[in-house]
Amino acid sequence: xxxxxxxxxxxxxxxxxxxxxxxxxxxxxxxxxxxxxxxxxxxxxxxxxxxxxxxxxxxxxxxxxxxxxxxxxxxxxxxxxxxxxxxxxxxxxxxxxxxxxxxxxxxxxxxxxxxxxxxxxxxxxxxxxxxxxxxxxxxxxxxxxxxxxxxxxxxxxxxxxxxxxxxxxxxxxxxxxxxxxxxxxxxxxxxxxxxxxxxxxxxxxxxxxxxxxxxxxxxxxxxxxxxxxxxxxxxxxxxxxxxxxxxxxxxxxxxxxxxxxxxxxxxxxxxxxxxxxxxxxxxxxxxxxxxxxxxxxxxxxxxxxxxxxxxxxxxxxxxxxxxxxxxxxxxxxxxxxxxxxxxxxxxxxxxxxxxxxxxxxxxxxxxxxxxxxxxxxxxxxxxxxxxxxxxxxxxxxxxxxxxxxxxxxxxxxxxxxxxxxxxxxxxxxxxxxxxxxxxxxxxxxxxxxxxx
Numbered sequence: 001x002x003x004x005x006x007x008x009x010x011x012x013x014x015x016x017x018x019x020x021x022x023x024x025x026x027x028x029x030x031x032x033x034x035x036x037x038x039x040x041x042x043x044x045x046x047x048x049x050x051x052x053x054x055x056x057x058x059x060x061x062x063x064x065x066x067x068x069x070x071x072x073x074x075x076x077x078x079x080x081x082x083x084x085x086x087x088x089x090x091x092x093x094x095x096x097x098x099x100x101x102x103x104x105x106x107x108x109x110x111x112x113x114x115x116x117x118x119x120x121x122x123x124x125x126x127x128x129x130x131x132x133x134x135x136x137x138x139x140x141x142x143x144x145x146x147x148x149x150x151x152x153x154x155x156x157x158x159x160x161x162x163x164x165x166x167x168x169x170x171x172x173x174x175x176x177x178x179x180x181x182x183x184x185x186x187x188x189x190x191x192x193x194x195x196x197x198x199x200x201x202x203x204x205x206x207x208x209x210x211x212x213x214x215x216x217x218x219x220x221x222x223x224x225x226x227x228x229x230x231x232x233x234x235x236x237x238x239x240x241x242x243x244x245x246x247x248x249x250x251x252x253x254x255x256x257x258x259x260x261x262x263x264x265x266x267x268x269x270x271x272x273x274x275x276x277x278x279x280x281x282x283x284x285x286x287x288x289x290x291x292x293x294x295x296x297x298x299x300x301x302x303x304x305x306x307x308x309x310x311x312x313x314x315x316x317x318x319x320x321x322x323x324x325x326x327x328x329x330x331x332x333x334x335x336x337x338x339x340x341x342x343x344x345x346x347x348x349x350x351x352x353x354x355x356x357x358x359x360x361x362x363x364x365x366x367x368x369x370x371x372x373x374x375x376x377x378x379x380x381x382x383x384x385x386x387x388x389x390x391x392x393x394x395x396x397x398x399x400x401x402x403x404x405x406x407x408x409x410x411x412x413x414x415x416x417x418x419x420x421x422x423x424x425x426x427x428x429x430x431x432x433x434x435x436x437x438x439x440x441x442x443x444x445x446x447x448x449x450x451x452x
Contacts, residue, residue: 004046007086011197012100015091022097026051028082028104029118029229031428032062032308033359037082037104051104052079058116059428062309063435067428080114081107088226093195094237103226115420118361119222124418125365126221128372134276135268136368139218139348140228143259143356144248146182146210146239157252159209160244182212188238189214196234198227206321208256218264221364228261228360250307250355251314258315258322259356263367264340265291266348275345282344286378291349293381294374295337295367296326299353301410302366303396304403304429305417306354310436313399315355323352324394327385334389336396353396362425369416400433 008016024045027037036057040048054077059069070076088103106114113120129136148158162181186203193200201215214235216227232248239246251258267276267287277288299306307313315322323336328349330339338350349371354363385392397403407413407426414422 004084004086008089008100009087009197011195012089012091015093015195016098016100019098021100023095023099025092025099025101026082026084026104027101028053028057028106029359029361030057030060031116031118031359031362031425033118033229033232033361035101035229035233039099042100045102050081050083053082053106054078055080055106055114058114058424061428061432061435063432065431065435067424067431069424069427078109080117081109081111083107090196090230093192094234094241101230103229115418116424118359118365119225121417121421122222122225122361122365122368125368125372125416128416129267129368130270132375133270135270136221137218137266137268137348138221138224138364138368139264140216140224140360140364141260141262141264142214142216142228142231142248143206143261144212144214144235144246145208145252145259146185146212147245147247147252149243149245156254157247159253182210185238185242185244186212188241189235192234192238193231196230198231198234206257208253208259211257211259218266221368222361225360225364248356250309250312250357260315260322260352261354261356261358261360261363263351263354263364264348265351265367265371266346267291267371275347277347277349278344284347287375288347288349289380290374290378291371292328292337292339292374293379294371294377295349295351296328296374296381297377297379298370298373298410298413299326299336299351299367300396300403301406301413302370303353304400304407305366305425306351306358306363307400307403308355308359308362308429309357310400310433312355312357313397313403316394316396316398318390323389324396325385325389325392326353326395327389327392328381329385329389332385332389335385336389365417366413369413372416373412400429400436404429404433 021042023039024042025039027035030036056077059067082104084102084104089100092099092101106117108114146160148160150157199217201217204213206213235246269276279285316324325336327335328337329335331341336353338352340350351367
């Protein structure tokens with residue numbers, strides 16, 4: 001890789017201009033979306049075409065335990081070959097020296113993509129669209145909380161202290177004064193994003209205490225998933241500089257709204273560049289309706305992927321800005337599937353079900369997979385919902401165990417995401433769920449200890 005510096009993206013090259021690169025972080029996303037890998041001296045990175053990590057990193061639960069997902073060969077921890085995608089090279093501006101991060105892709109010893117690597121799962125789904133002559137486009141919205149440092153998990157999470165000296169206030173959606181409370185953290189987020197070459201479309205205060213939303217520009221699904229993957233680390237580092245935490249838990253604080261990763265979808269014709277959701281006269285196409293139907297019909301099977309933890313399901317409560325259903329409607333934020341206001345060229349579908357605790361590669365892959373299945377099924381959705389969808393009953397799984405039951409039987413979804421991924425994911429998440437069921441909660445001790 002003697003000429004690798006010549007292939008750096010513009011932002012990374014600018015960041016290093018006149019500097020001596022010290023280190024390269026070679027990273028890959030595991031199933032939860034944690035960056036795994038190795039930090040190597042820049043001189044060594046220049047000499048290596050790839051590096052190795054064991055495939056067992058994809059069998060690990062969020063607690064660090066293991067799912068029995070190794071397959072017939074047993075838990076031998078085979079080495080994967082991890083190859084850099086230099087288009088992802090970006091700064092790590094919070095480090096004390098001059099460091100780059102580079103996302104790698106996972107291959108087996110026969111140079112085949114490792115099917116349960118999250119980035120490969122998303123690439124597989126995007127390729128299915130390409131094979132049909134389509135270019136999928138997504139735009140994620142990231143919600144998160146800035147909270148006070150929490151050193152004891154037994155203590156409840158509390159909002160951070162703003163520059164006024166008071167805890168962050170709730171129910172101040174879109175307040176610029178509330179945004180100003182976190183000014184120093186937001187300044188670092190902007191600075192880090194600029195150093196990494198990321199363009200933020202906007203930052204707003206959401207409804208929760210210390211809850212913010214960052215919107216990203218629409219684009220290629222893999223590129224946008226890379227950015228969300230990077231942004232999670234970037235935001236955490238910015239918060240740590242100011243003695244607070246950034247959390248992407250779906251529901252970190254009781255009685256506050258949860259944090260979503262809303263995903264906007266549109267599809268372009270690769271030959272013409274036209275949005276296939278709009279016809280020549282600007283009207284809605286059958287493909288537009290089929291995509292919506294795909295989300296309605298297949299999202300229950302995918303919920304275990306876009307809502308991957310027991311905490312994820314605490315977000316799905318009435319009147320807390322989170323969907324409890326798979327209804328669809330025009331400009332209706334009470335429905336799980338929303339059609340935002342737009343002109344014909346920007347006609348899109350917003351999936352509001354994904355939590356911000358998701359792995360961005362897997363959530364975007366699962367959402368696109370449901371839409372793809374809808375396009376293949378060519379069915380129409382239910383009639384659009386008008387009014388407050390919270391008035392109806394929820395029609396999505398309410399707990400992770402139920403969602404996993406549905407996911408494990410979803411053969412059509414498995415074929416799109418990859419059967420080997422589905423096998424590994426199901427085993428690991430089931431192991432994780434079983435771990436949770438061994439924990440006795442404070443609620444149980446308070447209400448059952450002396451009363452039953």
